Amino acid sequence: MEQPALNILFEIPHVRFVSLGADGYCLIVEDTAVNDFVEDHLWDDYEYSATSVSMDTEESIPLYYNYLPPELPADEFIEALRRLDPADVEKVFQSNQ
Secondary structure (H helix, E strand, O other): OOOOOOEEEEEEOOEEEEEOHHHOEEEEEEOHHHHHHHHHHHOOOOOOOEEEEEOOOOOOOOEEEEEEOOOOOHHHHHHHHHOOOHHHHHHHHHHOO
């Protein structure tokens, strides 16, 4: 069965916010340090309903799938994500490699 194409609502290197339709939203973050950085940026206003981590091998970079409910105010969440500085995100990513 084919996976549906992701409806990407926001994207910068290492961070992607997608709509899952009726199932809500998912914030996909590459790397543990970047995920912690993004969480620190968002945590006062938003909580994930669930998180899963995917790694192909022990040496691969983890991908965090942070799920958010369908009733999330997506426009406000995107505005919060826009306040992330891509250069800071990249610096955090590089420091953890």
